[in-house]
Amino acid sequence: MTKSIEIHINSDPSLLRMMRAALSQVCEVAGFSSSDTNKIVLAVDEACTNIIRHAYKNKTNKPIIITCTIRRSKLEIVIIDHGSPVDVKKIKPRKLEDLRPGGLGVYLMTTVMDKVKFFNGTDKGNKLIMCKNLPKEVKNCEPGNQR
Amino acid sequence: MNLEINVEESNGIVFLHIKGEVDLYSSPDVRKKIFEIVKHKAPVILVNLEQVKYMDSSGVATLIEGLQQSNKYNGRFALYGLQNNVKEVFELTRLDKIFAIYPDRDSAIGKKDA
Numbered sequence: 285m286t287k288s289i290e291i292h293i294n295s296d297p298s299l300l301r302m303m304r305a306a307l308s309q310v311c312e313v314a315g316f317s318s319s320d321t322n323k324i325v326l327a328v329d330e331a332c333t334n335i336i337r338h339a340y341k342n343k344t345n346k347p348i349i350i351t352c353t354i355r356r357s358k359l360e361i362v363i364i365d366h367g368s369p370v371d372v373k374k375i376k377p378r379k380l381e382d383l384r385p386g387g388l389g390v391y392l393m394t395t396v397m398d399k400v401k402f403f404n405g406t407d408k409g410n411k412l413i414m415c416k417n418l419p420k421e422v423k424n425c426e427p428g429n430q431r
Numbered sequence: 432m433n434l435e436i437n438v439e440e441s442n443g444i445v446f447l448h449i450k451g452e453v454d455l456y457s458s459p460d461v462r463k464k465i466f467e468i469v470k471h472k473a474p475v476i477l478v479n480l481e482q483v484k485y486m487d488s489s490g491v492a493t494l495i496e497g498l499q500q501s502n503k504y505n506g507r508f509a510l511y512g513l514q515n516n517v518k519e520v521f522e523l524t525r526l527d528k529i530f531a532i533y534p535d536r537d538s539a540i541g542k543k544d545a
Contacts, residue, residue: 297456304452304485322516329487333455388488388524395523 287313287354295336295365296344303350304329314354315422323396324359324416330389331363331412339367339410354418358398363412369405433457436464444540445473450482453490462493469500476501477539481512486520498530507531511539 291306293299304325311321332348340346351362377391394400399415434451445468453461468476478494480486494510501508509531513521521527533539 297454300454300456301452319516319519322519325485326487326520329454333487333489336455388491392488392520392523 286356289352291350291352293332293348293350294344295340295346295348295367297333297336300329300332303332307350307352310352310354311359314359315419316359316416317419320416320419324361327393327396327400327414328361328363330393331414334389335363335365335367335410339365339370339405341368358415358417361414363414364409366409369407370402370410372402372404375402434460436460438464438468444475444477446477446479446536448479448482452485453483453493454485454487455489458489458493461490462496465493465497466500469497469506472504473501473506475507476509477536478508478510479512479536480510480514480517483517484514486517488520488524491520491524491526494530495526509533509539511535
């Protein structure tokens with residue numbers, strides 16, 4: 285059986301802390317170590333930061349919906365916004381040797397998660413799916429869970 | 432807890448003590464404080480991150496700006512006391528090779544080996 289939780293926040297940077305706290309709890313329930321939890325929280329925080337900055341252009345009253353689903357073998361996180369459509373081709377992690385402020389968010393997301401998939405934006409908004417495989421010992425403990 | 436930023440000057444060294452979580456919301460405050468310090472061309476700036484529990488890429492970007500501004504006048508800009516999850520962000524982005532990072536205040540000052 286899967287477990288699912290939805291986190292709704294406005295695109296207000298002051299709310300990111302609360303999102304991180306809630307997501308930490310989800311990761312704990314899923315059985316991730318504190319190190320992996322920190323990385324997953326960082327990846328989602330970076331995604332929300334990009335949404336606030338680029339899709340919503342720093343408007344603070346727009347919705348961000350984060351759906352976390354603990355499946356048999358992975359934690360799946362779907363993030364939806366209703367902002368300006370983002371062209372997937374333009375989303376690229378920057379080269380690390382290019383030392384400049386900014387542009388590290390996508391690099392961090394793709395580095396710490398096992399799967400990151402951006403979907404082309406539509407007039408209704410944007411969607412991003414990120415997955416992190418559950419630790420082996422957690423998968424082994426729950427043989428009855430279905431995908 | 433809101434972010435707390437305190438500046439201490441001691442023997443020609445400017446210490447920037449940061450406490451809390453540095454993210455999109457709070458990093459502009461850190462940036463403002465760093466720019467006030469580099470504007471006066473402080474020769475040595477040591478950023479105390481002992482009480483920073485979380486830092487995202489906007490926080491890291493702010494510190495890159497501080498380093499670059501300080502490099503412009505040959506100042507020294509170093510970090511110390513990084514908690515594991517903050518250290519990990521620097522390692523993931525390989526910025527641990529760019530910044531001078533010390534375990535504690537004394538080693539950052541140079542009173543003891545890092």
